[in-house]
Amino acid sequence: MTLSTLIFRYATFAVIATLANLGAQRVVLWYTGGATGLALAIAAGTGVGLVVKYLLDKRWIFMDGSTGARAHGEKFTRYTLTGVFTTAIFWGTETAFWLIWRADLMRELGAVIGLSIGYVVKFQLDKRFVFRPAA
Template identity: 65%
Template structure:
């Protein structure tokens, strides 16, 4: 895979996961806007985005050919741990934007910025620690 293809795919998958994340957040925030609803929205959105991104990355970015429930459970667990590291970047940025401006558009801008930085870090962590069965050919 060329560097250009890798970047375009990864960016498209990040956008897809981000849009799903934000859609879930918006749906939950329609119910209420207290701190509890905000936390529920951020958490649920993150879970949905994580699941979508894992499925797309596994197949189309890292070309994972591993089989078996144990293998996939191990990889998804590692993927989730790596996501936990980078989710702090996302949550911190989104929450800071919400606390500063207290508007949905600014909260979402903070989410997009935080996710963008987080995804760049996450790609490198996943490549190094999660999808190790078959290394990518091409750019490191």
């Protein structure tokens, strides 16, 4: 795969996962409110975005053809663990934007900025620790 194809795919998948994340957040916020609702929305969005991005990255970025529950379980666990640091970037940025402006549009802008930074870092971590070539 060429570098330009890789960048295009990764950016496209980041956008898809971000939209899935924000969509899930909106659904949760529709039914809840306040600080608890925001926390639940961020957690739900993160979970949805994580699964969407894992499935896309595994198949179309890292060309990982492994199958079976054990292989998926091990990789998804490592994928999730590499996401802990990048999720902190995302949550922190989104929350900071909300606390500063108290507006949904600014919260979502913070989410997009945080996710963008996080995805750049996550690619490097995933390449090194999750989808590394077999020895």
